[in-house]
Amino acid sequence: MNNKITRIFLVLGLLFILIACGQDSSFSIHFHSNGGTLVEDITYDEGMVLIMPANPSRDGYTFGGWYWDQETLSAPFSASSLLDRDVLTDADLYAKWELVEYEITYVLFGGLNHGENPSSYTILENHTLLSPSRTNYIFAGWYRDAEYATPITEIEVGSLGDISLYAKWTLDGNSTDTYTIIWQNEDGSVLETDITEVGILPTYNGATPVKTSTETQTFTFMGWTPSVVIVSGNQTYIATYEAHDINLEHPFDPSEVNTIFGYDIIAELPTITTTDYTVLNFSDASYLEVYIDIFDWLESDAIAYSDLLDLMLVYDDVEESWVVGEYFIYIYLDDLTYEGLEVYGIGIYGDLALLSWAGMISVLESDFNEPTLGTILPELEGLTGISLNQVSGSEYGILGSYQQPNNAQMIGYYIEDLELLGYLYNAELSLLKNEDVYTFTISTDLVYALYITYDEVSVEIRFWSFDPTVVESSLETLPTRQTINQYEVQSFGQSGLPSVGTYDVLVIPVEIKDYPFPSDYLTNLELTFNGTSFETGWESVSSFYYKSSFGKLDLNFEITSKYTTLYNKSFYQNHEDLGDQYAIVEALNGLNSQIDYSHYDYNQDGLIDSVIFIYSVDYNSDVDPWWAWVYAAQFGEASSITTLDGKSFEYYMWASYAFLEDGLVSVSNLVVNAETYIHELGHLMGFVDLYSYTHDYGPVGGFDMMDYNGGDHGPLNKLLFGWLQPQLAVKGSYEVTLESYSIDSDGINSAVLIPYRSRDMVDGNAFDEYLLIMFYTPEGLYSGHIVNDYIPNQAGIVVYHIDARLLETTAFWDNYFMYNNDGTSDFIVEILEADKNDSIPSLNNPLQMSDLLTSGTLNLSSYTWHQGGAMNVSIEVLSVIYNTSDTVSFVLTVS
Missing domain, CATH: 2.60.40.4270 (Listeria-Bacteroides repeat domain)
Incomplete structure (x- = not known):
């Protein structure tokens, strides 16, 4: 996907206001749909409003616009092109169509897809589906649903829409019982x-x-x-x-109040923290009266919030309330409405802001810091009942009633007045806005723009400012960076588990002699490592990494029968943190006749890529070796193993079976819990821990799968795994639209990278110092941990400072990076807090909602680069952010 950076907001519309010059004719416009639905002809009279009909539709195609020419479809129709043509007779327009390419998702449940099965299709194509393969299973057909109710053997011509195909398997065996x-x-x-x-x-x-x-x-x-x-x-x-x-508990959603007031009034208040509240609206046509009853507030919470209001807002002694814009806010105690309860709450009230033109100009002069705005934006005579709506950071909608004998004619006269003031028609912005946009230039870096829409009874004037020096071209999408695994191959000629590709991974259950596995251990391990989201209640290791990597890492875990150790628990515990390798040596040698270890060296470097050992003892972080870690054979007893089927054993995971029995607070129907194994597998691919050894919460506040086992892998992790392709921003100003990182499906257009030096990215790796910006929404893989205090329950922009530079001298399986996330400074990755209160790292505070940017402007110049100098970067939020927003827009300035 492209991240189109423009200096305006894209607002779609179909209303063209045509002001003809010297033509006294009317003519018909004929629409030729070229296979689409029928569009009726229309007649245009000079000087009148041209209302374009609804676009046609066509199965399997996207409408690409109307064109003047039938053969090549190279001359697009627009309002200005209609005026530019010397049209004296009827006009013919021809529809352009583009084939839609639909995505095919194969759900293989640990199988390997046939190489000739297509990844996408169009309405014109026919594809016969070929059989995948899976060790020890027989393919039983493709199905359109996970319940195997609708079989499918081919994608026929005429098919429509993205599809998911589910492989059904039966165990390979000769039994007929x-x-x-x-x-x-x-x-x-x-x-x-x-x-x-x-x-x-x-x-x-x-x-x-x-x-x-x-x-x-x-x-x-x-x-x-x-x-x-x-x-x-x-x-x-x-x-x-x-x-x-049954209760009413749910995280506070600002949109419930903002919708009533017509703008983001909650952004002007201290953060409201509650999971049990209700919004009561007693407003009418001229007066707004809203109450937020907060059931989980105590008196201390109400007093603390009052103190915050004192710091942020002015108190009105007459109203005995704080002033927020045109309205008043106060804190109350309700001991009558809910029997037996004392409920604290927030009241917001005031007259609905209906402004005069002069009052509206006064508000805009303050907001734009433009004292002469009244001369730039003349009054539209006859506009009444005016209201002002802030659409985004620098764009406003001026709405009002407008009923003239001929609204079109009067609006035309108003535009002529604007042109006399110095407004110019802007063809480029008009094309992007799909409206007739006029601009007024103040200086080389400040321009005002407007367009007008209207009907028989009302008018809206959209008015905004922008910097014409903002870069209009798309930001460069960085090619995939060198992965940690690829760095190892380049530096040492050998590596561990790759982070991109399709691989089988060996899992060996190790039953400690006096601690047997439960009877269903194999079933549960199969679910934990290879199960679907539906089967596990959340994610398996395989399903998590397939989603987190955007399909770039497809793992099938081959789980062997258990190996039972020669000794009891105490023997291995007596060896403390080296005890795991005594059990591992036994297991590897004991199962040697049953396992072809050479199958697990995919890059043929002579090393088994990785082995996962799941032991049967309950975990205990205070008693070794009964915890979870990733380690190397060279540092312990396992170094005694020479080769296994011609391959050396080196990197491995050691973790307790009991981790899969842990709960997950956000998931009520959890069957097995894979989060610890997911975290440890990140180490198998070379990534470091992001938690602190000296603080309860480190510099990312728990907000990462490699920190508190929470949510998804962060943007640095995905960048170094070869999954994420951020947009590259160097010196300049840009209007950026980012997709939600949480629900991104391809790793493109969900992050922006700002390097310390613009040349740092030319070497093809990301082992440098830079900023990463992402837009977080509480969705996707984060939803499983959304009630944990270190995973925000509201959306916002997250800014990371990364220093992933490497040590000058490194050794295989040793630490590669200059920095880690321990201590109080010099981190490999840290979140730059929007509230700048240095609350993380902390002994007791995780990431806070106030650490995310949700509105306004964040200037990072108070932060410094490790290599010297201030971070001269600012971010101005343009969008109103909601928890389900697919995108966010902001102006990014790098100087």
Whole structure:
């Protein structure tokens, strides 16, 4: 995707105001849809408003506009082109169409797709779907749904839309024995009965079981009891549920109040922190009266918020309230409305701001810091009931009632007055806005612009300022950077697990002799490492990395049968943090006859890329070796192993089976928890820990999968894994539109990189010092941790300072980076706090919502580069930010 940087806001419209010069004719315009839906002809009379008809549609195509020429479609139609042509007879316009390329997503569940299966298709194409492969499984067909209800063998000509295809597998085996599997609801009713072959993991194919809610509780389906295992006999599985008390708790959403007031009034107040509130609106046509009842506030919270209001706003003694714009705000205690409760809250009230033209100009003069704006923007006579709406940072909508005998004619006269003042028609902005835009130049770096839309009863004037020196071309998208794995190959001739590609990864369950695994351990490990989001309740290691990498890393974990150690727990514990390798040596040698270790050296450097060992003892961070880590064989007992099937053993993960039994607060239907293994796999690919060893919360405040196991991998992680391609911004001013990092699907246009030196990125790697900017929304992979205090529950812009420079001398499997995230300064990655209060690192404070930029301007010049000099970068937010915003727009200035 391209990040189009322009000096205006793109606002779509279909209304053209045509002011003809010296033509006294009318003519018809004929629309030729070229295969699209029929568009009726229209007649245009000189001097009147031309209302363009709705665009045609065509299955499988995107409408590309109207054109004058039929053959080459090279002369686009526009309002100005209609005036420029010497049209004396009827005009013909021809539709241009562009084929839509639909995306195909293959859900392989650990399989390997056939190389000739297409990744996309168009309406004109026919594709016969070929069979994928998977070790120890037989392909049972492609399906359109995860429940395997709708089979599909080909994508036929005429098909439409992005599609997901699900591979169905059956275990490879010769047994023909079958057993009855009964799926039963909690009340004893039978949901489904299946006849299933021995050796198959049974699958429930019906609708999700439900339990009727009560007056006080709702119920979420959690899974089955007993746990579902591979078929070896007749079995009944009973649905289990988790109860949830009914309440009104939900994170505060500013849009509930902002929508009532018509602008972002909450941005002008201290941050409102609550998860249990309701908004009451008692407004009418002329008066706004809004109450926010906050059920989880105590008296101390109300007093603290009052103190913040004192710091931010002016207090009006007459109203006994603080002043916020045109309105008043106060704190109240309600002990009457809710029986038995004392509820604190926030009240906001005031007359609906209906302005005179002079009053409106006064507001704009203050906001634009332009004392002579009244001479630049003359009054539109007859406009009444004026209201002013701030559309974005520097764009306003002036709305009012307007009922003249001929609105079109009067607006035409007003535009003529503007031209006499010095306004000029701007063809470029008109094309982008799809409206007739006029500009008034103040200086080389300040221009005002406006356009007007109207109907029979109302008018809106859009008015804004911009800097004409803002770069209009697209920012450069950086090519994929060198990965840590590629750096290792380049520097040492060998590496660990690659972060891009499709790989099988070996997982060995290690049963400590006196601590056996549960009977369903293989089923749970298969779910944890290879399961789908639906099957796990959140993500498996494989599904997480497939999503986080935008499909660039597709891992299939091959889980062996368990190895049982020769000794009890105490033997390995007596060796403390070296004890893991004694068990590992046993397991690798004990399973040597069953495993082809050479299969796991994908880059053929002589090393097994990685091995994951899951031990059966409960984890304990205070007693080694019963914790989780990634380490190298060269530093312990495993260095005694020579080769395994001709390959050397080196890098490995060691983690407890009990980690998959951990809860996840945000996920009520969790089956297994993969987050610890996901974190450790980041180390297998060469990335470092981002938490602090000296503070509870380090310089990213817990906000990263490599910090507190929370959410997604951050932008530095993805950059060094070869997944993220940020936009490159060097000296200049840019209007940037970024997509939400949280729901990005391709790694492009979701981050901006600002290097310390513009030349730093020419060497193809990202082992440098720079800033990374992303737009966070509480969605995607972050949603599983959204109730944790270190994952923000509201959207905002996050600014990272990165110093990923390498040490001058490095050794294989050793530390490569100059900096880490320990201590109080000189970090590899830190979040530059928008509130600049240095709250992280901290002994008790995670990342705060105020550390994210949500409105206004953030000037970073008070921050310094490690290599010297101030960060002369500023970010001015243009968009109103909501939790579900797909994009954010801001002006980025680098000087």
